[in-house]
Amino acid sequence: xxxxxxxxxxxxxxxxxxxxxxxxxxxxxxxxxxxxxxxxxxxxxxxxxxxxxxxxxxxxxxxxxxxxxxxxxxxxxxxxxxxxxxxxxxxxxxxxxxxxxxxxxxxxxxxxxxxxxxxxxxxxxxxxxxxxxxxxxxxxxxxxxxxxxxxxxxxxxxxxxxxxxxxxxxxxxxxxxxxxxxxxxxxxxxxxxxxxxxxxxxxxxxxxxxxxxxxxxxxxxxxxx
Numbered sequence: 001x002x003x004x005x006x007x008x009x010x011x012x013x014x015x016x017x018x019x020x021x022x023x024x025x026x027x028x029x030x031x032x033x034x035x036x037x038x039x040x041x042x043x044x045x046x047x048x049x050x051x052x053x054x055x056x057x058x059x060x061x062x063x064x065x066x067x068x069x070x071x072x073x074x075x076x077x078x079x080x081x082x083x084x085x086x087x088x089x090x091x092x093x094x095x096x097x098x099x100x101x102x103x104x105x106x107x108x109x110x111x112x113x114x115x116x117x118x119x120x121x122x123x124x125x126x127x128x129x130x131x132x133x134x135x136x137x138x139x140x141x142x143x144x145x146x147x148x149x150x151x152x153x154x155x156x157x158x159x160x161x162x163x164x165x166x167x168x169x170x171x172x173x174x175x176x177x178x179x180x181x182x183x184x185x186x187x188x189x190x191x192x193x194x195x196x197x198x199x200x201x202x203x204x205x206x207x208x209x210x211x212x213x214x215x216x217x218x219x220x221x222x223x224x225x
Contacts, residue, residue: 024064032105050064166190
Protein backbone atom coordinates (compact mmCIF):
# COMPACT_ATOMS: atom_id res chain seq x y z
CA UNK A 1 0.00 0.00 0.00
CA UNK A 2 1.16 3.50 -0.72
CA UNK A 3 2.53 5.49 2.20
CA UNK A 4 0.06 7.92 3.76
CA UNK A 5 1.07 11.44 4.69
CA UNK A 6 -1.03 13.74 6.84
CA UNK A 7 -3.08 16.37 5.05
CA UNK A 8 -3.95 19.80 6.39
CA UNK A 9 -7.24 18.41 7.71
CA UNK A 10 -5.48 15.77 9.77
CA UNK A 11 -6.53 12.96 7.46
CA UNK A 12 -4.05 10.79 5.53
CA UNK A 13 -3.24 11.57 1.91
CA UNK A 14 -4.96 8.81 -0.08
CA UNK A 15 -4.72 10.43 -3.51
CA UNK A 16 -2.26 7.85 -4.88
CA UNK A 17 -4.13 4.75 -3.74
CA UNK A 18 -5.61 2.39 -6.30
CA UNK A 19 -9.12 1.15 -5.58
CA UNK A 20 -10.56 -2.23 -6.46
CA UNK A 21 -14.31 -2.84 -6.38
CA UNK A 22 -15.49 -6.42 -6.08
CA UNK A 23 -18.90 -6.80 -7.66
CA UNK A 24 -18.18 -3.61 -9.53
CA UNK A 25 -20.49 -4.41 -12.44
CA UNK A 26 -23.58 -3.53 -10.36
CA UNK A 27 -24.91 0.02 -10.21
CA UNK A 28 -23.40 0.76 -6.79
CA UNK A 29 -19.99 -0.56 -7.77
CA UNK A 30 -19.95 1.24 -11.11
CA UNK A 31 -21.12 4.44 -9.46
CA UNK A 32 -18.34 4.38 -6.88
CA UNK A 33 -15.83 3.47 -9.58
CA UNK A 34 -16.92 6.44 -11.67
CA UNK A 35 -16.64 8.92 -8.80
CA UNK A 36 -13.23 7.68 -7.68
CA UNK A 37 -11.96 7.80 -11.26
CA UNK A 38 -13.18 11.39 -11.50
CA UNK A 39 -11.19 12.10 -8.33
CA UNK A 40 -8.04 10.86 -10.08
CA UNK A 41 -7.71 7.34 -8.65
CA UNK A 42 -6.70 4.24 -10.55
CA UNK A 43 -9.85 2.10 -10.30
CA UNK A 44 -10.33 -1.58 -11.07
CA UNK A 45 -13.77 -3.20 -11.41
CA UNK A 46 -14.01 -6.86 -10.49
CA UNK A 47 -16.48 -9.56 -11.48
CA UNK A 48 -16.63 -13.34 -11.65
CA UNK A 49 -16.34 -12.82 -15.41
CA UNK A 50 -13.36 -10.84 -16.70
CA UNK A 51 -15.28 -10.03 -19.89
CA UNK A 52 -18.27 -8.70 -17.98
CA UNK A 53 -15.95 -6.60 -15.81
CA UNK A 54 -14.20 -5.16 -18.86
CA UNK A 55 -17.52 -4.29 -20.50
CA UNK A 56 -18.72 -2.47 -17.37
CA UNK A 57 -15.39 -0.69 -16.98
CA UNK A 58 -15.26 0.62 -20.55
CA UNK A 59 -18.35 2.73 -20.06
CA UNK A 60 -16.81 4.69 -17.18
CA UNK A 61 -13.16 4.79 -18.18
CA UNK A 62 -11.67 2.36 -15.65
CA UNK A 63 -10.19 -1.15 -15.85
CA UNK A 64 -11.97 -4.47 -15.43
CA UNK A 65 -10.74 -7.93 -14.46
CA UNK A 66 -11.71 -11.04 -12.51
CA UNK A 67 -12.35 -10.48 -8.81
CA UNK A 68 -9.20 -12.35 -7.78
CA UNK A 69 -6.95 -10.19 -9.97
CA UNK A 70 -8.57 -6.99 -8.69
CA UNK A 71 -8.25 -8.12 -5.07
CA UNK A 72 -4.57 -8.87 -5.54
CA UNK A 73 -3.64 -5.66 -7.38
CA UNK A 74 -5.61 -2.86 -5.68
CA UNK A 75 -4.32 -0.99 -2.63
CA UNK A 76 -7.80 -0.80 -1.09
CA UNK A 77 -10.69 -3.11 -1.95
CA UNK A 78 -14.39 -2.24 -1.70
CA UNK A 79 -16.85 -5.13 -1.44
CA UNK A 80 -20.07 -4.31 -3.31
CA UNK A 81 -21.40 -7.77 -4.13
CA UNK A 82 -24.98 -8.99 -3.56
CA UNK A 83 -25.51 -10.23 -0.02
CA UNK A 84 -26.27 -13.76 -1.21
CA UNK A 85 -22.72 -14.24 -2.53
CA UNK A 86 -20.90 -12.18 0.11
CA UNK A 87 -19.39 -14.86 2.35
CA UNK A 88 -18.43 -17.29 -0.39
CA UNK A 89 -16.63 -14.62 -2.41
CA UNK A 90 -14.63 -13.37 0.57
CA UNK A 91 -13.66 -16.91 1.54
CA UNK A 92 -12.33 -17.45 -1.99
CA UNK A 93 -10.23 -14.25 -1.85
CA UNK A 94 -8.82 -14.54 1.67
CA UNK A 95 -5.21 -14.84 0.46
CA UNK A 96 -5.41 -11.95 -2.03
CA UNK A 97 -6.96 -9.64 0.59
CA UNK A 98 -4.55 -10.50 3.39
CA UNK A 99 -3.05 -7.37 4.97
CA UNK A 100 -5.25 -4.96 3.02
CA UNK A 101 -7.94 -2.51 4.04
CA UNK A 102 -11.22 -4.04 2.90
CA UNK A 103 -14.27 -1.75 2.84
CA UNK A 104 -17.59 -3.54 3.10
CA UNK A 105 -20.66 -1.67 1.82
CA UNK A 106 -23.03 -4.62 1.55
CA UNK A 107 -26.54 -4.24 2.95
CA UNK A 108 -28.22 -7.53 3.94
CA UNK A 109 -31.79 -6.71 2.96
CA UNK A 110 -34.90 -8.63 2.07
CA UNK A 111 -37.82 -7.42 -0.04
CA UNK A 112 -41.52 -8.28 0.02
CA UNK A 113 -44.85 -6.59 -0.75
CA UNK A 114 -44.36 -4.23 2.21
CA UNK A 115 -40.97 -3.08 0.98
CA UNK A 116 -37.41 -3.65 2.19
CA UNK A 117 -36.30 -4.89 5.59
CA UNK A 118 -33.05 -5.85 7.33
CA UNK A 119 -32.08 -9.51 7.34
CA UNK A 120 -30.58 -11.19 10.41
CA UNK A 121 -26.87 -11.99 10.10
CA UNK A 122 -25.28 -14.64 12.29
CA UNK A 123 -22.12 -12.59 12.83
CA UNK A 124 -24.16 -9.43 13.52
CA UNK A 125 -23.66 -7.61 10.22
CA UNK A 126 -22.16 -8.03 6.76
CA UNK A 127 -19.08 -6.13 7.90
CA UNK A 128 -18.63 -8.39 10.92
CA UNK A 129 -19.04 -11.41 8.67
CA UNK A 130 -16.29 -10.00 6.46
CA UNK A 131 -14.04 -9.52 9.49
CA UNK A 132 -14.71 -13.08 10.64
CA UNK A 133 -13.74 -14.46 7.23
CA UNK A 134 -10.85 -12.09 6.47
CA UNK A 135 -8.91 -12.46 9.71
CA UNK A 136 -5.75 -11.09 8.06
CA UNK A 137 -7.43 -8.01 6.60
CA UNK A 138 -8.39 -4.64 8.12
CA UNK A 139 -12.15 -4.52 7.60
CA UNK A 140 -14.01 -1.20 7.58
CA UNK A 141 -17.72 -0.60 6.95
CA UNK A 142 -18.66 2.37 4.74
CA UNK A 143 -20.54 3.60 1.62
CA UNK A 144 -23.86 1.95 2.59
CA UNK A 145 -26.12 4.95 1.95
CA UNK A 146 -24.74 6.37 -1.29
CA UNK A 147 -27.32 6.53 -4.09
CA UNK A 148 -26.11 4.63 -7.13
CA UNK A 149 -28.41 6.77 -9.29
CA UNK A 150 -26.67 9.96 -8.18
CA UNK A 151 -23.19 8.43 -8.43
CA UNK A 152 -23.84 7.49 -12.05
CA UNK A 153 -25.65 10.69 -13.07
CA UNK A 154 -23.33 12.90 -15.20
CA UNK A 155 -25.51 15.91 -14.35
CA UNK A 156 -24.73 15.57 -10.62
CA UNK A 157 -21.38 17.22 -9.91
CA UNK A 158 -21.45 16.85 -6.11
CA UNK A 159 -22.95 14.23 -3.83
CA UNK A 160 -24.61 15.95 -0.83
CA UNK A 161 -23.82 13.27 1.71
CA UNK A 162 -21.96 12.22 4.84
CA UNK A 163 -20.54 8.72 4.58
CA UNK A 164 -20.55 6.82 7.87
CA UNK A 165 -17.30 4.91 8.47
CA UNK A 166 -17.03 2.16 11.09
CA UNK A 167 -14.14 -0.02 12.18
CA UNK A 168 -11.86 -1.18 14.97
CA UNK A 169 -8.57 -0.02 13.37
CA UNK A 170 -8.14 3.75 13.74
CA UNK A 171 -5.58 4.07 10.95
CA UNK A 172 -7.82 2.11 8.58
CA UNK A 173 -10.93 4.16 9.38
CA UNK A 174 -8.93 7.37 8.90
CA UNK A 175 -7.89 6.15 5.44
CA UNK A 176 -11.47 5.30 4.49
CA UNK A 177 -12.77 8.63 5.83
CA UNK A 178 -10.24 10.40 3.65
CA UNK A 179 -11.19 8.22 0.70
CA UNK A 180 -14.89 8.99 1.18
CA UNK A 181 -14.08 12.69 1.14
CA UNK A 182 -12.47 12.29 -2.29
CA UNK A 183 -16.00 12.00 -3.73
CA UNK A 184 -16.94 15.57 -4.59
CA UNK A 185 -19.44 16.95 -2.06
CA UNK A 186 -19.18 13.97 0.30
CA UNK A 187 -17.55 13.71 3.72
CA UNK A 188 -16.34 10.69 5.66
CA UNK A 189 -17.52 10.65 9.30
CA UNK A 190 -16.33 8.13 11.90
CA UNK A 191 -19.42 6.38 13.31
CA UNK A 192 -18.13 3.78 15.74
CA UNK A 193 -16.76 0.29 16.07
CA UNK A 194 -17.50 -2.52 13.66
CA UNK A 195 -19.92 -4.06 16.16
CA UNK A 196 -22.25 -1.12 15.40
CA UNK A 197 -22.37 -1.80 11.65
CA UNK A 198 -25.69 -3.66 11.84
CA UNK A 199 -27.84 -0.60 12.37
CA UNK A 200 -25.98 1.31 9.66
CA UNK A 201 -26.59 -1.47 7.16
CA UNK A 202 -30.21 -1.83 8.30
CA UNK A 203 -30.86 1.91 7.97
CA UNK A 204 -30.64 1.46 4.22
CA UNK A 205 -34.13 -0.07 4.37
CA UNK A 206 -35.43 3.16 5.91
CA UNK A 207 -33.77 5.24 3.21
CA UNK A 208 -35.35 3.06 0.52
CA UNK A 209 -38.75 3.74 2.11
CA UNK A 210 -38.02 7.48 2.14
CA UNK A 211 -36.97 7.37 -1.50
CA UNK A 212 -40.15 5.58 -2.54
CA UNK A 213 -42.47 7.87 -0.62
CA UNK A 214 -40.82 11.13 -1.69
CA UNK A 215 -39.44 10.04 -5.08
CA UNK A 216 -35.99 11.06 -3.88
CA UNK A 217 -32.41 9.79 -3.59
CA UNK A 218 -32.03 10.46 0.12
CA UNK A 219 -28.75 10.52 2.01
CA UNK A 220 -27.55 11.49 5.48
CA UNK A 221 -25.88 14.56 6.93
CA UNK A 222 -24.48 14.57 10.48
CA UNK A 223 -24.93 17.90 12.31
CA UNK A 224 -22.50 19.67 14.66
CA UNK A 225 -19.46 17.77 13.40
